[in-house]
Amino acid sequence: MNIFKHPLLTLLFCLAWQAAIAQTQTYTFDLRQTEVPVISGHLKLGTNRNPKGETLDANSLYFTKNGKPWYPVMGEIHFSRVPREQWEESILKMKAAGIDVIASYIFWIYHEEEEGTFDWSGNNDLRAFLELCRKHDVFFFSRIGPWAHGEVRNGGFPDWVVQRGNTRRNDPAYLASVQKFYNEIGRQLSGLYFKDGGPVIGAQLENEFRFNSQAGLEHMLTLKKMAVEAGIDVPFYSATGWPASNQKQDELIPVWGAYPEAPWDKKTTKLALSQNYLFGSLRNDPAIGSDLLGSHEQQTDFKGYRYPYATAEMGGGNQITYHRRPIIEAPDVTALTYVKVGSGANLMGYYMFHGGSNPIGKNTTLQESKATKYPNDYPIISYDFLSPLGEWGQTRPSYHDYRVIHTFLNEFGDRLVQYGTAFPDNMPEKPNNTDLLRMAVRTNGTSGFVFISNFQRQLTMPDIQNVQLELKLKEGVLRFPEQPITVKSGVQMVLPFNMDLDGLNLQYATAQPLCRIAAAEPLYVFFAPEGVAATYNLDKTAIRAVEAKGGSVSEKVNAWQVAAEKPGTNCLVSVTLKDGKKVNILTLTHQQALDAWKAEVFGAERLFISNQDLMFSNNGIRVQSTANPDITVKAYPAIKSLESSSGKIHSTTDGIFASYKLKVPAHKPEVKVKEVKDISPYLNKGQQLPPDDRNSTVNTPASPGPQYQTNLAPVEGARYYELQVPNNILKGLNDAFIKVDYLGDTGAAYANGKLIADNFYSGLPMTIGVRRFRNLLPGNKLLLQVVPLTDERQIYFEEGIREPLKGRAVAELKAVQVVPQYVVELKQRR
Structure with missing residues (x-):
């Protein structure tokens, strides 16, 4: 029956259609002018080629490794706040979480508490820590101060430096002491620089220092010159962008940050909602350093910016103070990552990623306190920071949430860093806005990723229903998904569009990319975000056939649409291209993604699923299980002849994964x-x-x-x-x-x-x-x-x-x- 020949039916149809349109929240992005001009060759950095011919570099948009775009993921651990015997385990845990650059302050007071007597032994043995970084193929970024902050006594200055005065300026006596400290650092790093085939790739000078004045810039450039004279020759030199940095100079890359809370704030009441959870152009968290620097400007105009947008202090947690004791949970920190990556950040650097413990010095305790004329009292020993890896090396839920986004950045960051950023026509401007969904797009105008975060710390966000996107691309308009989705309260996600999967064009997906496993038939791993049905629209152009397990396939005008109805270890889409190549797509559940680990081990790239903690080395896999003596690790592809001295391994299959189980003797220690x-x-x-x-x-x-x-x-x-x-x-x-x-x-x-x-x-x-x-x-x-x-x-x-x-x-x-x-x-x- 043709309803348009019947006026009443026609009216009812039109009313129903209009109601459906009215209920749908369409977010429109104009992506036609998103390409970012790239300047290169202007940054005056250090030696960036090693004996193997490998290179590291940076242009005005992104970092490069061996001439190719690179998304570094950097996590802070203070080696001197962690027992030496736990260093290797800590490095392996950080690497397993997707950290490929480790950063650390080198606290002056730890190494020269008494003038002229340097201590690089025991937990202060920087060189031994770097040797472990080299052993496990992790880069190292040295934060050499001389003033560091880091919640250390005097900001890291030895007492005798403070007593002499005239610090943090071009005072000859002060600079002479700094030069001796830098010379000592240079000797510790000797032979371990990137140019030597070692892990040391960067040096951050000072911290929270205003250098947009002539005197400020002269001091920073003096420190850099002194570091170079001490032999500290690295591919990258950086400085914190706040409270104000000169962004016309070419010597130092400004780095930025954002924290979930401000325990250093003088108030003892609930703080205002943070703008850090809004997508946008804000890079310098106005709360950072406010205890020492007071309020400082919020820079949002970055036109003509000469450096990659890099962060060094994305709060992996927060260290509590005596007067402010917030509880930081996983979404409080991981939402910041989704927001800042979606807003254009091309290096994620966390402070802290691993907590630690303050030593007690020869003459004093070494924590920041009001006794040292600082605004805050901190614990004498604990520097846990509520970080993904705690003071004792224990993992927190944020560790697993971070691993999901880091696996994506490790795998697809080379594409992401080349993309500009765009925001929707209708976006929230205030953190208390609960009506509009928070999102941004990273794109080159043709393909890209949509970043969504329906989270605001200390505010319950509603489920945002009937969400649909309209992307104005260079060639036409892409509207997706076909069936609007609901973004549940607290959820973050990344959705791809026009993503190349080894010759297969994924027009869009309502599933988040996780990683690619290299094989004769490459496997792309996605997962269904919480509350979202995973669907894929596959461009027909290059496809010969599509098969789906755990889902269904339907034909559209220019695409095959696959509904992953049963996400899991056997929810597999197999696509045969017209040239005979095959591409596979696996859809996991959100929980399985939280339990997923990618590593190259036993001669191949592999994906593991385990709710226990995994670490990988050339010799094998180390499994740490807290409270549970029943060990289960699933692997794809399967591992032949897997064994353990802890007991017999029982092997089964679970979908495309091999499942390995063993039980160790249970212990129930009591105190x-x-x-x-x-x-x-x-x-x-x-x-x-x-x-x-x-x-x-x-x-x-x-x-x-x-x-x-x-x-x-x-x-x-x-x-x-x-x-x-x-x-x-x-x-x-x-x-x-x-x-x-x-x-x-x-x-x-x-x-x-x-x-x-x-x-x-x-x-x-x-x-x-x-x-x-x-x-x-x-x-x-x-x-x-x-x-x-x-x-x-x-x-x-x-x-x-x-x-x-x-x-x-x-x-x-x-x-x-x-x-x-x-x-x-x-x-x-x-």
Whole structure:
């Protein structure tokens, strides 16, 4: 029947069509003028070719490796804040998360606490750390200061430098001391520069230094000249772009950042919603450095920019202060990555990616505090930062979320960095806008990626329904998806359009690209974002045949449309091209993507799925499993003759994956707890640690700072608990984590009266890794001191944490749990 011959039916049809259109939220992008002019050859950097003929370089848009576009992913770990015996494990964990450049401050006070006496031994052995980076094929970016900040005493300056004064300027006496420090760094790096075939590719000068004035720029260029004279010859020199940087000079690449919170802010109330979660041209988080620098400008005009948009301080978490104790969860940090990559960033650099512990110096403690005329009090030891890899090397949910986006950047970043950025016609301008979906497109005007983030920290975003995109390309208009999608609250995703898959044109997908596995029949791995049905529109032009497992295929005018109805390990689309080549597309679930690991191991590129932590080296696979003795690792392609000294491996299949399982002996270690009234037997009766030199004149009853000390000392109202640790607690284990669930102001753990771990209460348990202290526990006893939290303390807590504690001084141990960590080595039998 032709409805248009019947007026009533025609009217009903038109009304229904108009209603459908009205319900659809169409976001329009004009992508016809998105190409970015590229300037090259103007940056005055260091030697960028190694003995193998490999090169590193940068132009005004992106970085290059061996002449090809490169998307670096950089993560910060401070080697001197992590025990030397855990360095290799930490490097492997970072690499497994997609980090290919490791950054670290080289804190001056750690290495020359006393003038003229340099210490590069033990946990300060920079050279040994770099040798491990070289062993595992990870680049290193040195942040050489001399002023670093990093929440270190004096910002990293030794006390004797501060006492002489005239720092951070072209003062001859100050520069003479800096030159000696740089010369020492140069000797440590000698033979390990990229030009030597080593891992060291960069040097960041100073930190948070204003160099848009003539004096400021002269000082920065003086520091660079001094570094070069010290032998620090690297492909890249950088400096933080905030609070203001000269962006016409060609000597230093400005780097930017964004944090989920600002624990250094002087307020003890909830902060305003952050603009960092909005796509746009904002690169310098106005909150960074506000504690020391005050408010500073927000630069949004980057026309004529001469450097790749690079970040060095994307907050992988936040270090809590005494007066502000936020809880940082995975979306708080990963949403920042989606937003900044979508907004044009071409290097992701995280501060911190791995937490650590402050050492205690010969003469003083080494943390930032009000005693050193800084605005904040930090824990004496803990620098956990709530980062993806915590103080004890433990993984957090953000580690796995990051691995998803990093795998994409590692795999497809060479395309992404060449793309410009475009924003929709209708985009939110304020962080409290919940009506419009937040998104951006990276594109060359023909192909690209749509970045979406429906997240704002401290604001519940609604599900955004009936979303459809209209992309005005150089050749025509692309509207997708055919069936509008719902973007659920909190979800981030990347959707491709006109993406080349080895000769197959993917017109668009409502699935996120993860990686490509090289093989005679290449496998492209995607996953279905939470709440979104995965569909693929495949351009018919080059296709001979399409087959789908776990889904259906339908024919459209110019495309084959595949619905991946059952994402999983066997949801496979096989496409035969007209030239006879085959391309395969696998669609995983979102959870499987979080459990996915790509690595080249046992002679081939492989994709692994495991909810345990994997590390890869030339010798095999190391599996760390926290709490669970049942080990399961799935691999594609299958691995022949896989074995382990930990037990017999049972092999099965799961879709296209081989599944390997083994069970190690279960351990249930326990710690005996008893409350202690008399602490005199637990006091430090040996050599005393330097006390924390708190300045009582800057503290008040409302904000007294931490009351515990480096050497166990009584605190009014505090309660004490002995933790008896079993002798064999680590038998059959890689580590064991003591989880201390307490209520109070601070928690501090002592061995033989000396402080070994501390915590500012925020509502999360205090964690202590046993492996680090297995040789320090006299009689295997720890003493826990819990200092009471009182109403007069002016401290910011997340909602719901402090309210139940009001009206009383609280110091209470609720529970102690020990979580075992197992380790298994998987090797291929020869």
